[in-house]
Amino acid sequence: MRSNNLPQVLGSKQTDSNKYLSFKVLDDSYAVSIIRIKEILEYTDNEPMIVPMMPPMIVGVINLRGSAVPVVDLSQCLYQKPTTASRRTCVVVMEINANHQQIDVGVVVDAVSEVMMINDTEVEPPPSFADTIKTSFIHGMGKVGDRFVILLDIDQVFSTELQAYLKGMDGSTPLPNSEKITIEST
Numbered sequence: 001m002r003s004n005n006l007p008q009v010l011g012s013k014q015t016d017s018n019k020y021l022s023f024k025v026l027d028d029s030y031a032v033s034i035i036r037i038k039e040i041l042e043y044t045d046n047e048p049m050i051v052p053m054m055p056p057m058i059v060g061v062i063n064l065r066g067s068a069v070p071v072v073d074l075s076q077c078l079y080q081k082p083t084t085a086s087r088r089t090c091v092v093v094m095e096i097n098a099n100h101q102q103i104d105v106g107v108v109v110d111a112v113s114e115v116m117m118i119n120d121t122e123v124e125p126p127p128s129f130a131d132t133i134k135t136s137f138i139h140g141m142g143k144v145g146d147r148f149v150i151l152l153d154i155d156q157v158f159s160t161e162l163q164a165y166l167k168g169m170d171g172s173t174p175l176p177n178s179e180k181i182t183i184e185s186t
Contacts, residue, residue, distance in 0.1 A: 018117050020142065022149055023092065023109040025075050025083075029149045030109075031116065031142060036094045036154055038104055039064070040112055043089040048106065056082070062091065062106055069093060071106035077157060083108050097155045105158075116149075118142040123151065 020031035021040075041062070048060030048071040057076035061068045071091055075083045083089060088111035096105050126138035137156040141148045 018119055020116055020118055020149075020151065021092065022113040022116055023090070024111045024113060025078060025109055026081070029113065029147075030074075030152050031118070031149045032092075032094060032152050032154050033139075034115060036096070037092060038095055039093040041091040041093065041106070043085055043091055043108065045085070048091070059108060064093065064104070064106075067104070069104050069106050071108060072158070073108045074157070075108070075110070083110060086110070088112075094154055096158065098158070107154075116142075116144060118144065118149075118151070124148075 016034045019034040021034050021037050022029055022031040024030075048062045050060045051058070054060075057073050059071050059073050059076075061070055063069075073083050075081050090109055090112050091106040092109055092112065093104055093106050095102050122143040123140040124143065125140055127141070137153055139151040139153040142151045
C-alpha cells in the first residue's frame with residue numbers, strides 16, 4: 001500500500017477541531033474528524049492480508065511500519081455489502097477508542113473526497129427516529145452548501161463485539177469466541 005500525503009492538511013489538534021475528512025461509501029457522503037485520521041493508503045489487491053475466522057466486516061490486516069493494523073470494510077459495517085474495489089478505493093487509518101484503549105484501524109472506503117471545514121454552527125444533531133433506528137454512530141449532520149454530510153462518531157460505528165475483535169488482532173486481548181489450540185508432540 002502506498003501512503004498518500006496528509007501533512008499539508010493536518011495542523012494542531014486545536015486548529016483541526018472543525019476539519020473533517022470526507023469520503024464516499026457506496027453513493028453516500030460521510031466524514032470523520034481529521035483529528036482521528038492517521039493516514040490514507042491506496043488500496044491494492046495484495047493487501048490487506050486475510051485473517052481466517054474473522055467476521056465479514058474485518059477484511060484482514062495491513063503492515064503499517066511493522067505493526068499489524070486491522071482493516072474493516074465500512075460498507076460491510078453500514079450496509080452489510082462488501083466494497084467493490086476500484087482505483088479510487090482507499091484505506092483510511094483512523095484512531096479509535098476500543099474499551100478505553102486507543103488503537104489504529106484501517107477503514108476501507110470507496111473514495112476519499114476532501115478535507116472540509118464545518119463549523120459547530122453548521123452541525124445539526126442526528127435525525128430522530130424515536131427508539132426504532134440506531135443513530136448513536138452519527139455525531140451529527142454537517143451542512144455543506146445545500147447538502148448534508150453524515151459526520152460519523154467512529155468509536156460508535158464499531159459494535160462492542162467488533163471492538164473486541166479489533167483489540168484482539170493487535171495481540172493484547174484474546175479474540176472473542178476463539179478457542180485456544182494446543183499442538184501436542186507425538
